[in-house]
Each structure stands twice: as structure tokens, then as C-alpha cells.
Amino acid sequence: MARIVITTWGSFGDVNPYLALGLGLRARGHEPVLCMPPYYEPVIRQAGLAFAPGAPDADPALDPDMVRKCLHPYRGAESIFREVLIPALGEAHERLTAAVQGADLVVTHPGALAAPIVMAQQRLPWVSTVLSPLNFMSAYDPILPPMAPWLRHVPYAVHLRYADWIAGGGRQVAARWMEPVQQFRASLGLPRCKDPLFEGQHSPYAVLALYSGVFGGPYPDYPAQVTITGQLRYDAPHGDALSPELEAFLHAGDPPLVFTLGSSAVEMAGRFWEESLDALQRLGRRGVLLVGRKELPRVARLATDRALVVDAAPHSQLFPRAAAVVHPCGMGTLGTALASAVPQLAVPHANDQPDNAWRLTRLGVARTVYPPRYRGWRVATELRALLDMPSYRERAQALAAVVQREDGVGTACDVIDRVLTRGAVPAPRS
Incomplete structure (x- = not known):
């Protein structure tokens, strides 16, 4: 030893x-x-x-x-x-x-x-x-x-x-x-x-x-x-199982769009959550927003019954049940999304995130919106393309088979x- x-x-x-x-x-x-x-x-x-x-x-x-x-x-x-x-x-x-x-x-x-x-x-x-x-x-x-x-x-x-x-x-x-x-x-x-x-x-x-x-x-x-x-994936401290509330939401309808700002960009969300809710409304889709503790009460008051707002959830359990994942493109989050076979909308902020997002788009599994351009109508447009074009889902599934091995x-x-x-x-x- x-x-x-x-x-x-x-x-x-x-x-x-x-x-x-x-x-x-x-x-x-x-x-x-x-x-x-x-x-x-x-x-x-x-x-x-x-x-x-x-x-x-x-x-x-x-x-x-x-x-x-x-x-x-x-x-x-x-x-x-x-x-x-x-x-x-x-x-x-x-x-x-x-x-x-x-x-x-x-x-x-x-x-x-x-x-x-x-x-x-x-x-x-x-x-x-x-x-x-x-x-x-x-x-x-x-x-x-x-x-x-x-x-x-x-x-x-x-x-x-x-x-x-x-x-x-x-x-x-x-x-x-x-x-x-x-x-x-x-x-x-x-x-x-x-x-x-x-x-x-x-x-x-x-x-x-x-x-x-x-x-x-x-x-x-x-x-x-x-x-x-x-x-190297590790979900804790969010546990290894979804909450009963989240499980019930997932069972109640179509796979949702998942929005997260990770563990650092969540501290500088700006209007990210408001624009994300607007995009869901424009698309007529369900969504799960992982907003962190600080923003939880405020964002929960803004959401309709088609959006579930929670503090956090284990990504490896949630992402495979999503229609697409919106995230800042930290390697941990994008890696879990790759393993989950879902299309991704990258919202890169800084450091390695723009490069990571660029690589995802070249792999054919993602589209990108930079934070200053993150508006509900634009996000809805990009998500609609991810959901409606079969190539994104097909490419995500092909890469997931590699990542999972x-x-x-x-x-x-x-x-x-x-x-x-x-x-x-x-x-x-x-």
C-alpha cells in the first residue's frame, strides 16, 4: 500500500x-x-x-x-x-x-x-x-x-x-x-x-x-x-440518486431541457435563468434548472409548472434523461453530457470553456451561444436546431458509445x- x-x-x-x-x-x-x-x-x-x-x-x-x-x-x-x-x-x-x-x-x-x-x-x-x-x-x-x-x-x-x-x-x-x-x-x-x-x-x-x-x-x-x-466522474456532494421531486417531474412528461451554470459561473448568472425560462416558454418545452442555493427562491418564483427549479442534482443520473443540456462547457459537465448521449448548447464564459465549446461544435454534438448574446429568442432558436436536426442526436449517441467504454x-x-x-x-x- x-x-x-x-x-x-x-x-x-x-x-x-x-x-x-x-x-x-x-x-x-x-x-x-x-x-x-x-x-x-x-x-x-x-x-x-x-x-x-x-x-x-x-x-x-x-x-x-x-x-x-x-x-x-x-x-x-x-x-x-x-x-x-x-x-x-x-x-x-x-x-x-x-x-x-x-x-x-x-x-x-x-x-x-x-x-x-x-x-x-x-x-x-x-x-x-x-x-x-x-x-x-x-x-x-x-x-x-x-x-x-x-x-x-x-x-x-x-x-x-x-x-x-x-x-x-x-x-x-x-x-x-x-x-x-x-x-x-x-x-x-x-x-x-x-x-x-x-x-x-x-x-x-x-x-x-x-x-x-x-x-x-x-x-x-x-x-x-x-x-x-x-x-473521471464523481457526482457527490449531490448524491448518487435523484430527489423524489425530480423523479416525479421526469416521469410526468417528455424529457426536459436541463440548464446549469456549473459550480463557478453560477455565481455570476446575470439574466441566464430568466432568459432560459423565456426560451422554454417559446419552445413549449419542459425544463430543469440547476440554479444553486442562493438563486433557488428567486428563480423558483419565476418558473411555471413546466419548469422545475432545484439547487443541484447528480449530473450522471439527470443528463441521460434530458432532451439536451445547456451548460458553460467545463470539462466535467461536458464529459458527463457526452457520456449521456445528449445534444449540448454551450454557453462558455472564460479560460478553457471557449476552446472546449469549439471542440464540441466540431464534434457535431453542440451549438454555442456566448453569455452576452444569451437571450431567450436566440437560445430557443439554437435549441430548436439541436432538437430538430437528427444529426446532433445521432452524433451524440455515437460519441457516447466511445466515452462509455x-x-x-x-x-x-x-x-x-x-x-x-x-x-x-x-x-x-x-
């Missing part, structure tokens, strides 16, 4: 895959310890996993201003690193150093900037992870930069021609953000590393891409030690076990 420390930071979309991984490792006889911000401690304990405090402590539920900055359509990623993660780097380093004492292996998240530093100091084997294809900035796999969503209208052949240039520009910008990380390394007597946000975050032992293989890759410029695992947790655990049993011989750095 190995003691394995897993560290991450972010919204539930950045936490749930690692809870799933922790449970998978525990089932194999290992001792996983999740090093995360303290506000996740109750969720981790509820899952029956060990907890160690990580940093930063910023609680998105208590700091809506931080959420707004981190979900800014153009400057969201910069805010995450420059205003949240880098100022807490010293504390994160201290807490993770304490957490890994006695560990046999560490699993890291792209936002855990202290992790490669601690690994270099402690000389521990480690496995890094990424949650979306955008993290690789591949010249063979064009990205859609969040600050230039209009590029989605450019022909794909042009994207391919300039993919290296776009990715290179992104790397140059990010390198400026990461200079304080290089300075922190120097203060500890460590040499400069490759860009901490890109090459520098990847472990030489193994890199796990925690998303479905339907998105493509690995490509020639990915790290040689990459494994694309498939999604993937064993994300099992594949990730296999890689970790191999690193443990091989004596952790790292792959050569390019």
Missing part, C-alpha cells in the same frame, strides 16, 4: 476528478490524501478520504468578486494566476511540503504551482495531470484562445496553418505571468525551469490527460509520457501503479 498525496485547486470541476481518483486508489489498497483548500474538507471527509490543508484558501462561495475576475472572458486566466495562485505560492509550498512527508507518490493539478518545486526539493516521484486539451497548447491541435473567441468563425484549415503561432503567443504571455514562480524557485536555490504553466507543470514520470479520447491526441508535441485516460479512473490508477512499481524511472526531458 502506498501513501499518495493528491493536490488541486479550483472549483468542483477541478476537485471532483481527483475525488474519483482518490476513491479508485483507495479501492486498490492505497492510502490517498487529498491536499486541497480547507473549504473542501467536508466534501473530502464525506467521501471517506483523508484530508490535508492546501492553499490558497480563497472560497469562491464567499468571494464573488474573485469569481467574477477569474471568469472574465479575456483576463480570467491572468487573474487566476496573478491575483490568486501566485500571491499564495509561499503558503501553498509550505502546506504541500508538510502534506507530502512520508508520501510515496504525489499527483498534481495544473494550478498547483508549488508542486513541481516541492517535488524537486523532496525528490519524490510524481504524476501530473491536465483537465482539458488547451493545457497542451499543441501546434498540431489548434486552440481557441479565450481572449479571441471570434477565431471560431475562421476556417479550420486556417487554424491549422497558424496553430503554432497562436500557441506560441499564448506561451509568451503566460511566461510573463510565471516570472514570480521562477523567482520563488531561485529564492529556494533551485534553477529556472521550463515554463511553469506549460512544460514545467508536466511530470517526467507520467502525465495524465483526464478527458475523453474523442477530443484527439496524443499529438507529436505532447510529452512522451502522456496517457489520455477518459473522464473508457475507464478513466481505472486507466489513471494503472499508470500510477506502474510508476510505483517500476521504481519511478522518469522519461527523458526534451
Whole structure:
């Protein structure tokens, strides 16, 4: 049995895959310890996993201003690193150093900037992870930069021609953000590393891409030690069963349209719920709105009997019974929707979401409406196209067959076990 420390930071979309991984490792006889911000401690304990405090402590539920900055359509990623993660780097380093004492292996998240530093100091084997294809900035796999969503209208052949240039520009910008990380390394007597946000975050032992293989890759410029695992799904803390109220609603009529803003964009809904209810009225369809606790009383007062407004529900139980799912395109939500064989309407806000949405549309399972254009009439038009054109449902069913065969947790655990049993011989750095 190995003691394995897993560290991450972010919204539930950045936490749930690692809870799933922790449970998978525990089932194999290992001792996983999740090093995360303290506000996740109750969720981790509820899952029956060990907890160690990580940093930063910023609680998105208590700091809506931080959420707004981190979900800014153009400057969201910069805010995450420059205003949240880098100022807490010293504390994160201290807490993770304490957490890994006695560990046999560490699993890291792209936002855990202290992790490669601690690994270099402690000389521990480690496995890094990424949650979306955008993290690789591949010249063979064009990205859609969040600050230039209009590029989605450019022909794909042009994207391919300039993919290296776009990715290179992104790397140059990010390198400026990461200079304080290089300075922190120097203060500890460590040499400069490759860009901490890109090459520098990847472990030489193994890199796990925690998303479905339907998105493509690995490509020639990915790290040689990459494994694309498939999604790691975890529904809690919303439980693994639908509420009696929701079950009754689903049985009472046609499959509903499901609307959700995930665990972070829900803090900046604007008129999303009002426009969603308007779209349902225009379509004459039933809907389920997952609005979160804060908005529940207000939105429930606006809804007709054709819309059920609830705090939350387990996506893996609800989505397969939907006609379509409307969501911001976080990888966790879209992955569950892909496995559920339903068409999707993407409403991407920031960071990797525009790129994820662009990939879904290229796969033929989704259409996209950006938040500033989210109006009832337009949403109704896009949903009508998703529902009336058989190709979206057919493509969703074909991709679901692939996604459902993937064993994300099992594949990730296999890689970790191999690193443990091989004596952790790292792959050569390019």
C-alpha cells in the first residue's frame, strides 16, 4: 500500500476528478490524501478520504468578486494566476511540503504551482495531470484562445496553418505571468525551469490527460509520457440518486431541457435563468434548472409548472434523461453530457470553456451561444436546431458509445501503479 498525496485547486470541476481518483486508489489498497483548500474538507471527509490543508484558501462561495475576475472572458486566466495562485505560492509550498512527508507518490493539478518545486526539493516521484486539451497548447491541435473567441468563425484549415503561432503567443504571455514562480524557485536555490504553466507543470514520470479520447491526441508535441485516460466522474456532494421531486417531474412528461451554470459561473448568472425560462416558454418545452442555493427562491418564483427549479442534482443520473443540456462547457459537465448521449448548447464564459465549446461544435454534438448574446429568442432558436436536426442526436449517441467504454479512473490508477512499481524511472526531458 502506498501513501499518495493528491493536490488541486479550483472549483468542483477541478476537485471532483481527483475525488474519483482518490476513491479508485483507495479501492486498490492505497492510502490517498487529498491536499486541497480547507473549504473542501467536508466534501473530502464525506467521501471517506483523508484530508490535508492546501492553499490558497480563497472560497469562491464567499468571494464573488474573485469569481467574477477569474471568469472574465479575456483576463480570467491572468487573474487566476496573478491575483490568486501566485500571491499564495509561499503558503501553498509550505502546506504541500508538510502534506507530502512520508508520501510515496504525489499527483498534481495544473494550478498547483508549488508542486513541481516541492517535488524537486523532496525528490519524490510524481504524476501530473491536465483537465482539458488547451493545457497542451499543441501546434498540431489548434486552440481557441479565450481572449479571441471570434477565431471560431475562421476556417479550420486556417487554424491549422497558424496553430503554432497562436500557441506560441499564448506561451509568451503566460511566461510573463510565471516570472514570480521562477523567482520563488531561485529564492529556494533551485534553477529556472521550463515554463511553469506549460512544460514545467508536466511530470517526467507520467502525465495524465483526464478527458475523453474523442477530443484527439496524443499529438507529436505532447510529452512522451502522456496517457489520455477518459473522464473521471464523481457526482457527490449531490448524491448518487435523484430527489423524489425530480423523479416525479421526469416521469410526468417528455424529457426536459436541463440548464446549469456549473459550480463557478453560477455565481455570476446575470439574466441566464430568466432568459432560459423565456426560451422554454417559446419552445413549449419542459425544463430543469440547476440554479444553486442562493438563486433557488428567486428563480423558483419565476418558473411555471413546466419548469422545475432545484439547487443541484447528480449530473450522471439527470443528463441521460434530458432532451439536451445547456451548460458553460467545463470539462466535467461536458464529459458527463457526452457520456449521456445528449445534444449540448454551450454557453462558455472564460479560460478553457471557449476552446472546449469549439471542440464540441466540431464534434457535431453542440451549438454555442456566448453569455452576452444569451437571450431567450436566440437560445430557443439554437435549441430548436439541436432538437430538430437528427444529426446532433445521432452524433451524440455515437460519441457516447466511445466515452462509455473508457475507464478513466481505472486507466489513471494503472499508470500510477506502474510508476510505483517500476521504481519511478522518469522519461527523458526534451
